[in-house]
Amino acid sequence: MTDGTIATVDVDVRDMAPRERHPLIFATIDGLAAGQAMRLINDHDPKPLYYQLMAERSGQVDWDYLEEGPTVWQVKITKLV
Numbered sequence: 001m002t003d004g005t006i007a008t009v010d011v012d013v014r015d016m017a018p019r020e021r022h023p024l025i026f027a028t029i030d031g032l033a034a035g036q037a038m039r040l041i042n043d044h045d046p047k048p049l050y051y052q053l054m055a056e057r058s059g060q061v062d063w064d065y066l067e068e069g070p071t072v073w074q075v076k077i078t079k080l081v
Helices: 018-031 048-056
Strands: 010-011 036-042 062-066 073-079
Touching: 010 018, 018 036, 018 048, 036 062
Parallel strands: 010 036
Antiparallel strands: 036 073, 062 073
């Protein structure tokens, strides 16, 4: 029996090569259903990713910081459409 909540997908990129991070993050977001979210776990503030998402997926995602450093950043990215 489920409680009707949609599971959040965790994506921890701290041990990945920097060039591999954004493609994985975008592929994960693109694979989400509307209303579904991913929790990004990173070793630095992913502000450049935020700007890239707002440019390339404008109006399609919501961004909420869950943890803001100093060694770990976590962001909940929710797909809106």
